[in-house]
Amino acid sequence: MDKETFSRLVLRQQRQMYRIAMSYTANIADAEDAMQECLLRAWDRRETLREPAYFGTWLNRILINECKTLLRKRKRRAEIPPMPELTAEPPDVQGMELRRALFSLPEKYRVPLVLNLLEGYTLRETAELLSLPLGTVTTRVARAKMKLRQEVSEDA
Amino acid sequence: MRSDELDRELGPTPQSFVDRMDQTLLHLEEEKPVKRIAFGTVLIAAILALALGTTAYAVVSQGLEWYYNNRFTAYQQYEPEKHSAIMEHLQTEVSQKPVDDPDINIAVTEASWAPEQNVLVVSLEATAADPEKNELHPMWNLDADGSYVGPENLAAYADDEEARAVHWLWTEDGMGPVAEMVAPGKQLLLLKVSEVYLDDIHLMGDMSSTDEYVSEDGAVHTVLEIRMDDYFDPNFGERVQEQIKASPELADHWNRRLKDVERFRQIISEDEDGVVTLRVPYTVTYYTDDDAQLYTGGRQGEVQFEMKFR
Numbered sequence: 001m002d003k004e005t006f007s008r009l010v011l012r013q014q015r016q017m018y019r020i021a022m023s024y025t026a027n028i029a030d031a032e033d034a035m036q037e038c039l040l041r042a043w044d045r046r047e048t049l050r051e052p053a054y055f056g057t058w059l060n061r062i063l064i065n066e067c068k069t070l071l072r073k074r075k076r077r078a079e080i081p082p083m084p085e086l087t088a089e090p091p092d093v094q095g096m097e098l099r100r101a102l103f104s105l106p107e108k109y110r111v112p113l114v115l116n117l118l119e120g121y122t123l124r125e126t127a128e129l130l131s132l133p134l135g136t137v138t139t140r141v142a143r144a145k146m147k148l149r150q151e152v153s154e155d156a
Numbered sequence: 157m158r159s160d161e162l163d164r165e166l167g168p169t170p171q172s173f174v175d176r177m178d179q180t181l182l183h184l185e186e187e188k189p190v191k192r193i194a195f196g197t198v199l200i201a202a203i204l205a206l207a208l209g210t211t212a213y214a215v216v217s218q219g220l221e222w223y224y225n226n227r228f229t230a231y232q233q234y235e236p237e238k239h240s241a242i243m244e245h246l247q248t249e250v251s252q253k254p255v256d257d258p259d260i261n262i263a264v265t266e267a268s269w270a271p272e273q274n275v276l277v278v279s280l281e282a283t284a285a286d287p288e289k290n291e292l293h294p295m296w297n298l299d300a301d302g303s304y305v306g307p308e309n310l311a312a313y314a315d316d317e318e319a320r321a322v323h324w325l326w327t328e329d330g331m332g333p334v335a336e337m338v339a340p341g342k343q344l345l346l347l348k349v350s351e352v353y354l355d356d357i358h359l360m361g362d363m364s365s366t367d368e369y370v371s372e373d374g375a376v377h378t379v380l381e382i383r384m385d386d387y388f389d390p391n392f393g394e395r396v397q398e399q400i401k402a403s404p405e406l407a408d409h410w411n412r413r414l415k416d417v418e419r420f421r422q423i424i425s426e427d428e429d430g431v432v433t434l435r436v437p438y439t440v441t442y443y444t445d446d447d448a449q450l451y452t453g454g455r456q457g458e459v460q461f462e463m464k465f466r
Contacts, residue, residue: 007181014177018169032176039180072315099165108316109302118159124452131309134451135295139302146365150230 001046009055010039016056016119017063023114024067026103034070038063060119061129064111071107101151105144112137113144160403220246220266220279223379228367241270242277252461259285259345259440260292264461265377271465276359276382278436280459282347283375291339292376294368295348295441298325306447344443348454349378353435354423357416361385380436386413387420430466435459 010017017038021031042062049058102110115126116137127137224231224239231239250264262282269276284290298304303318313319324330350366352359361383368378386392396414400407424430441454 003181003184006184010177010181014174015169017177018173019163019166022166028170028172032173035173036176036180039177039184043184098161099167102162102165108318114162118162120159131312133299133304133306133309133447135299135447136302136304136306138451139296139299139304142296142366143302149365 001049001052006043006046009052010042010059013056013059016060019114019118020060020063020111021067023111023118024064024071024107026107026110030070034063034066037070038066041066057125057129060115064129097152098148101148104151105147109140109144109147112140113148116141117145159409160399160406163403219248220268220277220379223279223367223377227369228379238270238273238275241273242268242275245270250461252459255457255459257285257440257457259290259455260347260457261285262347262438262457262459264436264459267461267463269463269465271388274361274384274388276352276384276463278352278380278382278434278461280349280378280380280436281375282349282378282438283373284345287374288342290343290345292345292347292374293325293331293370294376294378295346295439296366296368297330297370298323298346298443300324300330346441346443346450346454347376347378348439348441349436350380351437352380352382353437354420354432357420357423359384359387359420359434361387387417392417424465429464431462431464433460434463436461 017035018031021034022028025031025034038059042059045062049055102113105113112126112130112132115121115129116123121129123138123141124134126141127134130137132140221243224242231242245268247267248265250267252264255262260282261284262280264278265281266279267277282292284292301318301324303316303320304323305313305316305319305321307321310319310321320327349368359382362385364380364382366378366380368376370376389395393414396410399410424432436459438457438459439454440457441450444450444453446453
């Protein structure tokens with residue numbers, strides 16, 4: 001795959017990469033670090049991608065691994081829970097509550113929710129991306145939705 | 157919770173992210189990009205504790221009235237008008253087709269269509285057909301806390317202190333260990349019920365929910381609550397167009413949704429009283445250590461019952 005094709009495919013899922021990286025890191029600087037490492041690794045390994053149609057999933061899998069690696073490093077550094085550091089303010093109070101609730105979810109619930117609800121991966125695909133049993137991912141997504149619902153309705 | 161809402165709350169992609177991606181792509185062949193130092197951010201510790209306390213056994217089960225008064229009491233506290241509407245329209249005798257299942261007895265015990273709140277509630281009860289041989293539990297209870305990662309993945313999740321190679325149901329907090337939980341010689345059966353259909357239309361709405369629990373007599377209860385706002389909103393078509401305009405990439409999703417809503421309306425208009433047959437598919441699975449078989453290998457069944465929507 002040449003650089004132009006690679007870049008075009010990457011740019012097509014820029015937004016998706018941002019959402020996945022943010023759902024893991026809840027921090028723009030870390031999200032950018034993970035994205036950059038992901039692109040470098042993907043570029044190095046581009047010859048291992050046999051089926052170009054799966055470029056998106058392949059890249060997301062690398063991104064997820066980079067996010068996990070980065071979080072492991074961060075964890076060794078400090079046990080501080082991340083908080084969202086987003087540039088734009090949400091448009092309304094309800095939105096603010098939703099954002100707060102989303103980022104108050106532990107990463108293990110937030111990430112499957114984002115992959116399933118936002119990125120459109122099925123529960124089975126999400127399970128494969130995260131290397132988790134299907135039942136566990138099903139539970140985590142359901143729990144994440146339940147928790148968000150509870151948080152938002154209690155704050156309403 | 158809709159995907160577009162969630163997307164909006166993540167905010168627009170920051171310019172710094174876009175720039176960094178552009179720079180990385182630009183330098184792919186020439187030189188390795190200099191890694192920007194990720195400055196520590198001022199963080200406020202505010203992660204909320206996850207409510208893991210799924211109640212496995214209910215003390216007494218007396219249907220939906222008991223359910224909303226004892227197990228799920230949030231409506232009484234926060235939305236009393238919704239609670240009143242559900243109770244007011246409660247149907248305790250639901251017309252349904254008997255289910256012939258070799259492993260379980262299952263039926264809709266109560267249902268409520270509360271048009272003032274656009275809420276549909278369906279309550280089902282299931283028991284093992286041969287309780288001497290089988291013990292029935294909701295599939296949800298198998299991994300209620302979502303910490304099961306499987307023996308083969310445990311090493312990969314070494315950083316997650318909660319990750320486990322055993323199912324939650326086998327733990328002390330669940331009901332296990334399994335050797336004590338299920339009587340000797342018995343087989344564990346798992347029931348999954350989570351969706352309601354009209355014809356092939358999957359009825360769904362924001363804030364819909366499923367709850368499953370086991371009563372003292374061993375019956376598995378499932379309460380499905382579906383928000384039907386979209387199906388009865390005369391402006392839904394306009395809302396869909398607005399959504400498509402705001403997020404063109406979700407056009408297929410919204411068009412499918414609109415088609416479903418229109419078909420739902422057409423079907424309920426065909427009966428003079430708005431009575432339709434709803435379907436509740438379920439899956440019964442014999443417990444196995446093989447995760448792939450456990451989560452995808454169950455046997456399908458279906459409960460059909462009548463509901464009046466007008």
